[in-house]
Amino acid sequence: MADDREPGENIGAAYGTAIAGDDGPPRTDGERVVDRLGELYWQKGYGGRDAFRCLVRTILSQNTSDVASQPAHDALIERFDDGELVRALVRAPREEIVETIKSAGLYNQKANVIQRAAEHIDGAFGDEASFNNFIQSAPYEEARERLLAMNGVGPKTADCVLLFSGGRSGVFPVDTHVHRIYRRLGLVPADATHEETRTILEGRVEELDRDDEQKWRDSAIPPEKCGFGHTGSIQFGREYCSARTPACLDGVDACPLSDLCERVGIDLDTEEVRDPGAVSDGETE
Numbered sequence: 294m295a296d297d298r299e300p301g302e303n304i305g306a307a308y309g310t311a312i313a314g315d316d317g318p319p320r321t322d323g324e325r326v327v328d329r330l331g332e333l334y335w336q337k338g339y340g341g342r343d344a345f346r347c348l349v350r351t352i353l354s355q356n357t358s359d360v361a362s363q364p365a366h367d368a369l370i371e372r373f374d375d376g377e378l379v380r381a382l383v384r385a386p387r388e389e390i391v392e393t394i395k396s397a398g399l400y401n402q403k404a405n406v407i408q409r410a411a412e413h414i415d416g417a418f419g420d421e422a423s424f425n426n427f428i429q430s431a432p433y434e435e436a437r438e439r440l441l442a443m444n445g446v447g448p449k450t451a452d453c454v455l456l457f458s459g460g461r462s463g464v465f466p467v468d469t470h471v472h473r474i475y476r477r478l479g480l481v482p483a484d485a486t487h488e489e490t491r492t493i494l495e496g497r498v499e500e501l502d503r504d505d506e507q508k509w510r511d512s513a514i515p516p517e518k519c520g521f522g523h524t525g526s527i528q529f530g531r532e533y534c535s536a537r538t539p540a541c542l543d544g545v546d547a548c549p550l551s552d553l554c555e556r557v558g559i560d561l562d563t564e565e566v567r568d569p570g571a572v573s574d575g576e577t578e
């Protein structure tokens with residue numbers, strides 16, 4: 294099972310700077326969840342990592358585990374980073390990049406996206422430092438649009454770069470773990486898309502195009518807690534709320550978020566686990 298192949302620690306444990314813990318009682322249900330994750334794992338703020346390297350790292354991690362993508366990332370850096378990684382990747386024969394990143398899977402596609410991103414940055418910004426400066430200082434929407442305009446860069450990849458490089462508070466990247474967990478918790482609609490999940494968790498329900506938008510106002514996560522909320526959720530998805538065998542199947546006490554969870558899609562009696570999107574309105578455990 295894919296989740297079983299994940300390492301014990303993720304980017305949240307290795308990156309970031311510790312931030313102050315106790316800031317009073319939670320103001321929303323969403324904050325209550327990330328406060329619990331903060332107690333369980335870490336409370337960190339993010340930012341300051343090189344934007345192009347963040348972009349490459351996130352592209353390599355698409356549709357695969359860290360176990361598979363980390364060696365590909367390390368090999369790529371070792372082979373091409375001569376101090377000007379962008380230029381080196383622009384000049385590199387495509388097949389050399391493909392050969393170097395094979396362990397990450399989808400290597401032809403990922404090599405194409407990485408090389409085209411390098412070409413875009415080389416042409417539009419001139420060098421890695423200028424791109425980094427833009428990501429870390431441009432207005433949020435402008436930086437996000439610029440990243441999304443790159444071929445093969447989707448919302449999750451753009452948001453990870455904005456979080457880990459740009460240090461943007463209020464950015465909650467939604468990957469498969471986050472999408473699954475927050476729908477099971479009942480903090481976003483069972484049929485929410487990735488983008489709707491992000492919109493609700495970032496507290497922008499007025500931007501939703503749904504009849505029930507007000508219902509989700511209390512799911513907002515404070516901007517300064519979105520970073521560790523995201524990384525802690527991924528760790529929690531690996532350790533407790535996996536796709537096929539959520540911890541609560543062993544009894545509700547086995548999950549530290551049990552008292553905050555509606556268990557949408559989970560039937561504790563039959564041990565059936567369904568995607569929350571397959572569950573009809575109001576039907577839970």
Ligand code: SF4
Pocket residue numbers: 477478533534535539540541542548549550551554555556557559
């Ligand atoms: S109670 Fe079950 S479904 Fe809810 S967060 Fe915990 S493991 Fe996931």
